[in-house]
Amino acid sequence: MTAVPVVVLAGFLGAGKTTLLNHLLRTSSGTRIGVVVNDFGAVNIDAMAVAGQVDSMVSLSNGCVCCVTDEGGLGDVLGTLTGSVDVIVIEASGIAEPQAVAQQVLASTNTSVEYGGLVEVVDAVEFAATRLRHPELDKHLRVADLIVLNKVDRVDAAELAEVFAVVTELAEGAAIVTTEHGRLDPGLLFDRRERPRPAQLSFDDLEDHEQHVHALYQSVVFETDEPMHPERLMAFLDSRPDGVFRIKGFVHFGQPERYELQVVGGFLRFRRARWGRNEPRRTSLVLIGVDMSGLEERLVDCVGEGSEAAMFAVHRHTES
Numbered sequence: 382m383t384a385v386p387v388v389v390l391a392g393f394l395g396a397g398k399t400t401l402l403n404h405l406l407r408t409s410s411g412t413r414i415g416v417v418v419n420d421f422g423a424v425n426i427d428a429m430a431v432a433g434q435v436d437s438m439v440s441l442s443n444g445c446v447c448c449v450t451d452e453g454g455l456g457d458v459l460g461t462l463t464g465s466v467d468v469i470v471i472e473a474s475g476i477a478e479p480q481a482v483a484q485q486v487l488a489s490t491n492t493s494v495e496y497g498g499l500v501e502v503v504d505a506v507e508f509a510a511t512r513l514r515h516p517e518l519d520k521h522l523r524v525a526d527l528i529v530l531n532k533v534d535r536v537d538a539a540e541l542a543e544v545f546a547v548v549t550e551l552a553e554g555a556a557i558v559t560t561e562h563g564r565l566d567p568g569l570l571f572d573r574r575e576r577p578r579p580a581q582l583s584f585d586d587l588e589d590h591e592q593h594v595h596a597l598y599q600s601v602v603f604e605t606d607e608p609m610h611p612e613r614l615m616a617f618l619d620s621r622p623d624g625v626f627r628i629k630g631f632v633h634f635g636q637p638e639r640y641e642l643q644v645v646g647g648f649l650r651f652r653r654a655r656w657g658r659n660e661p662r663r664t665s666l667v668l669i670g671v672d673m674s675g676l677e678e679r680l681v682d683c684v685g686e687g688s689e690a691a692m693f694a695v696h697r698h699t700e701s
């Protein structure tokens with residue numbers, strides 16, 4: 382039996398990993414893709430975002446996949462997917478250490494899988510600011526096999542040239558592709574150029590867990606079946622503390638449709654979609670950042686019925 386390649390899909394919070402994964406699932410018709418989705422919060426919004434598009438999925442929530450400590454490690458998880466798939470993609474949480482996830486795959490004693498490389502998604506808009514806060518992210522680029530410079534639609538030519546130059550310098554020869562909405566040619570991942578570097582990660586690359594980026598981050602999960610008040614929620618979002626870098630999930634405004642919320646740094650966008658047939662009308666939000674105290678209480682204050690007119694504040698930020 383040939384071993385199933387396992388590709389690690391990494392990238393900082395909100396870079397576009399789930400978007401890219403969904404693109405792969407939609408466009409690689411002949412290839413059966415198994416997915417491991419890891420979210421930092423207790424509610425796995427990413428799993429909800431890819432559900433329905435994939436046959437085989439394992440969802441790991443409430444912690445980073447880079448620190449899986451179960452006895453069988455990641456090998457057991459991967460083992461449950463092999464047999465029915467041609468390739469496995471692990472979508473690491475946005476604050477996982479990519480090299481530690483790669484090491485988990487390499488260390489697996491499960492012979493039905495083999496390491497298939499590390500793809501690092503970079504947010505062309507946020508990259509410079511994120512790097513200032515987390516210089517250790519440079520190393521994530523150095524160990525990547527393929528770097529996907531995403532969201533190029535949101536930067537102008539000069540900004541793109543600047544970020545491309547920095548990424549090229551850090552990438553040390555790894556392939557770099559630019560994308561909009563993660564539209565990557567699946568052939569780049571499943572027929573990857575061989576580069577031995579990841580297998581040679583040194584122990585210096587595996588600094589202790591306390592130094593992982595996610596050791597600084599906390600997540601807050603907020604869920605309620607009561608409708609959210611549109612104006613109060615918008616006021617909360619407009620005044621969100623700087624430390625809250627990422628918010629994602631679904632909002633129930635008491636409307637016939639659900640509103641998917643995406644916040645990445647200063648970017649905020651709602652997307653309207655139908656509720657699933659048996660989907661409970663519920664708000665499920667995960668907030669990730671530093672210094673998260675008091676956020677839950679502030680969100681509780683946003684619960685309440687709002688008028689149709691109050692939805693205007695939300696619609697200003699809603700993709701049509």
Ligand SMILES: Nc1nc2c(ncn2[C@@H]2O[C@H](COP(=O)(O)OP(=O)(O)OP(=O)(O)O)[C@@H](O)[C@H]2O)c(=O)[nH]1
Binds near residue numbers: 393396533
């Ligand atoms: N304009 C633009 N938006 C994008 C692009 N790629 C992703 N997005 C948006 O960026 C937001 C975050 O995308 P995700 O795919 O959820 O990012 P992620 O890396 O999975 O996020 P985490 O799992 O929280 O780390 C969503 O609103 C996407 O629609 C892009 O190329 N251009």
